[in-house]
Amino acid sequence: MFTSYVIETQGLSKTYKGVQALRSLDLKVQANSICGFLGPNGAGKTTAIKLLLGLARPTGGDGKVFGLDIVKENDQIRRKVGYLAQDPRFYEYMTARETLRFTASFFYAGPRAAIEQRVAETLDLVGLADKADRPVKGFSGGERQRLGIAQAQVNYPDLLILDEPAASLDPQGRHDVLDVMERLRKHTTIFYSTHILDDVQRVSDTVVILNRGELVAQGRIEEVLAWGQAVSFTLTIMGDSLGVETRLRSQPWITGLEEISRNGRVSWRIRVSDRAKAESELVPLALAGGGVTICEFGNKTQNLEDVFLKIVKESNHEH
Amino acid sequence: MSTSEALLVPRRVNGWRVGLTSMLGKELAAWWRTRRGWVQCLVALLLLNGDLAINLHGGRGMPNAIDNATMAFLVTAALCVPLAAVSLAQDSILGEKHSGTAAWVLSKPLRRPSYVLAKLIADGLGLFVAWVVLPGVVGYLQLLKPSQGYFTPLEIAGVMGLSYLNLLFFLTLALMLATFFNGRGPVLGSAWCWRGEAPCLSFQRRSRSTPPGCMTSCRGGC
Numbered sequence: 434m435f436t437s438y439v440i441e442t443q444g445l446s447k448t449y450k451g452v453q454a455l456r457s458l459d460l461k462v463q464a465n466s467i468c469g470f471l472g473p474n475g476a477g478k479t480t481a482i483k484l485l486l487g488l489a490r491p492t493g494g495d496g497k498v499f500g501l502d503i504v505k506e507n508d509q510i511r512r513k514v515g516y517l518a519q520d521p522r523f524y525e526y527m528t529a530r531e532t533l534r535f536t537a538s539f540f541y542a543g544p545r546a547a548i549e550q551r552v553a554e555t556l557d558l559v560g561l562a563d564k565a566d567r568p569v570k571g572f573s574g575g576e577r578q579r580l581g582i583a584q585a586q587v588n589y590p591d592l593l594i595l596d597e598p599a600a601s602l603d604p605q606g607r608h609d610v611l612d613v614m615e616r617l618r619k620h621t622t623i624f625y626s627t628h629i630l631d632d633v634q635r636v637s638d639t640v641v642i643l644n645r646g647e648l649v650a651q652g653r654i655e656e657v658l659a660w661g662q663a664v665s666f667t668l669t670i671m672g673d674s675l676g677v678e679t680r681l682r683s684q685p686w687i688t689g690l691e692e693i694s695r696n697g698r699v700s701w702r703i704r705v706s707d708r709a710k711a712e713s714e715l716v717p718l719a720l721a722g723g724g725v726t727i728c729e730f731g732n733k734t735q736n737l738e739d740v741f742l743k744i745v746k747e748s749n750h751e752h
Numbered sequence: 753m754s755t756s757e758a759l760l761v762p763r764r765v766n767g768w769r770v771g772l773t774s775m776l777g778k779e780l781a782a783w784w785r786t787r788r789g790w791v792q793c794l795v796a797l798l799l800l801n802g803d804l805a806i807n808l809h810g811g812r813g814m815p816n817a818i819d820n821a822t823m824a825f826l827v828t829a830a831l832c833v834p835l836a837a838v839s840l841a842q843d844s845i846l847g848e849k850h851s852g853t854a855a856w857v858l859s860k861p862l863r864r865p866s867y868v869l870a871k872l873i874a875d876g877l878g879l880f881v882a883w884v885v886l887p888g889v890v891g892y893l894q895l896l897k898p899s900q901g902y903f904t905p906l907e908i909a910g911v912m913g914l915s916y917l918n919l920l921f922f923l924t925l926a927l928m929l930a931t932f933f934n935g936r937g938p939v940l941g942s943a944w945c946w947r948g949e950a951p952c953l954s955f956q957r958r959s960r961s962t963p964p965g966c967m968t969s970c971r972g973g974c
Contacts, residue, residue, distance in 0.1 A: 486859055508770050508861055512762075516859045522852035524778075526786055538774040539860040540763060547759040 439464045439592050439622045440485060442503075444494030447480050454480040456646045457494060462624055462639070467614060469633035469654075470626040471741060472643035478626040479519060481643070482596055486516055499591065512540065515585035515621075519596040521577060525570040529561050529580050532569060533587050540588040551587060558613060559583040574601035582613060593617065595625035599632060611636050634658075634737040642741060644748040650740075657740055665704045666711055667693070668719060669729035674699040676722040684718070686710050698728050763861070771862025772870055779874030792836070792882035800887040803828045804894055818899050825891055829915055833883050834922035834943075840879065841926035842939040844871050849934060864931075872927055879919055888912040 440462035447455040455477040462468045472478050483489040485498055487507020496503040498510045523532050533552040541548055556562045559579040564572070572580065578601055585593055598614075599607040607629065614623055614636055627633060633640060633654075640657045642650040650657055670677055674695075681687055681703065689704035705711040719725055765772070783789045804825040811817030845868070848854035858867065892908045922943060929939040 488855070488859060508766070508863065511859065511861045518852070518856060518859065520852065522856055524782075524853055526782075535774065535778055536860060538777065539771055539862060541760045542763050543761050544759070551760065 437464065438462060440496070440498050440624060442485075442494065442496035445481070445484060445491055445496050446493035447477075447484060447489060448492045449480075454646055455484070455491075458643075458646075458648055460496075460641060460648065461651070462622065462641075464622050465618070466638040467618055467623045467636050468625070468639045468641060469637035470624060470641050470643070471628075471630070471633060472626075473745060475645075476643040477646040478643055479596055480646075482516075482594055482624075482626065485594065486511060486514065512588075513591045515588060515590035515593045517578075517581040517585040517593075517595045517598055519600065519626075521581035521584075523569045523577070523580065523584075526568060528566045528568050529556060529572075529583070530565040532580060533583055536584040537587050555583045555587045558586065558616075560609065575603060575606040578602055578606070578610070582610065586617065590621055593621050593623045593625075595623065597627055598625055599627060599629055607632065630737045630741055640737070642744055644745050647748070649748045650744050654737070658735060658737060664706075664708045664711070665689075665702055665733040665735075666715060667700060667702055667729065667731055667733045668715060668727070669698050669700040670719055670725050670727055671698050672725035673722060677719045677725055680718050680721060681715075684714075700729070702733060768863050768865045770866060771857075771860065772866035774860075775857065775862060775867055775870035776873055779870045780877070783874055783878040789878055789882060792840075792878065793886055796832075796836070796883045796887050797890060799832050800825060800829055800883075801890045801894060804891055808894065808898055818895065818902075822895065822899075826911070829883075829887065830918065833879075833915055833919045836883050837875075837879055837919045837923040838926040838940065838943040841871070841875055841923050842930050842936060842943070844875055845927060845930035846934070846936055846939060849930075868927055868931060872924060875927075876920060876923055879923065880916055884912050884916050884919060888915070 438461045440460055442458050442460045445455060445458040445460070446453070458477075458481060460481070470478050470481070480489065484491050485496060485503055487503055487510060490504060499513055501507075501510050503510065524535075527535065530552055533555055534548065537548050537551060541551075553562070553565075556565050559582050561576065561579055561583060564576060569577070569580065578598065582595070582598060585595065595614075599610045602610060611632055614625075617623060618636075637654055639652065640650070640654050641648065642657070677699075678690065678701075681690055681701070686705055686707040687703060688706050689702075691702045691704075692699065693702050694700045703711070703715065716727060716730055719727060763773075804821055807821035807824045808817070811820055814820075845854070848857075854867070858864065888908055888911065892903060892905070895903055926939060926943045929942050933939050933942075
């Protein structure tokens, strides 16, 4: 039975030897979306993924993947899911082709020609066709990661769960992985954990942020980016910085002034309550006393890294 | 995305056998399509049949030479076969636990019982060929001429059967322990505690030179 959510958990918890790795996780991932799963190291991302796949048993709550129970029906879940573990390991004596053939054998009984064709297509997808018959033993970190994506994709899963898919890749490798994910978007739902927030902002539709085993933010990427956002500007000047600072601080519509650098020039991040006033009056205010040159002025846009750090910091304070 | 899903026949196994065929195929290939099987055969031949050859050659002309050589062969087998079984079996699961490959295959449609059973069947078969059948047949041929055909093939098959039971016990024990523990120490230690208590394979034969009923059995230190 399918629901509109591919992944749905209620109060999912996991305790390891008295340590609570995951606290009451209520997660929802929509079909055919790319969902970035973020959190600092030790936040519980890998634990959550293992619970979803039935590789660990929850100590509380429950969850469903494709409407199937993660404890009782995890065999069926794993038939519909492709999984790439963090730091994937394979049998070193096997070649890439043999590894994919072995993986495919868990899903398909035959015919051999169709399986071989699927293996070849998957190798092609990740750019390993020319290294297909080399033993995995000699593969670089990036090649292993590509093979990891290939083995997760060999059954054309309805859900692809990737744990740090771009972790050990160079910039080109990362770019290729994101391209593969974009290509797969049409066919599958992708749920992936990562620390590379630029990548998340580039390809994800939704974001889930976990901190200390707790869900601290979840939503569409635009919603998360707008989280707690006050209008802010950056202003960089050369000259009488003290005078400019005094004039700025005296304005009631300026709610915050934060010096971000001082290196011959002085830069401030200025939070305001009135965008129109700021756009028309900030520059004249700075120039009012004379002896000041404006080097840079602009609206500061919040990126995912700012939001992530802000959310995690706030969540840490609450603890 | 060009391979039609309709062309591929999905596996439809349910219950504890999920993933067994794939895992068993991989385990058998690991035995016989890599060097593992041949290395085990060679080691078994050198240790067991080499020992028999040395004893037969060294005891030539002495009374009870064949009896003594045969007994030494059986005692060596009783010692080495469980040793080979425990060493291989513990690495079979612990090695994969440590390298992370166990976690990888278990993320596929594969049940834990199938994972262990595939190893038990493949290792049981591989060890049977390498450490029981091959040394048994070669040993029979080595003894054929000196004993003037005293041992019947049926007797040899019986001894091989007993030896296999011995092997199977230790293989199962080591695999079971490897699923419980993460370190090699507890697995090897526990298995060898059992080994110390288990009676070695005994063998009695109606000897022309030794009185009937002289059953040889040894415990622990043999």
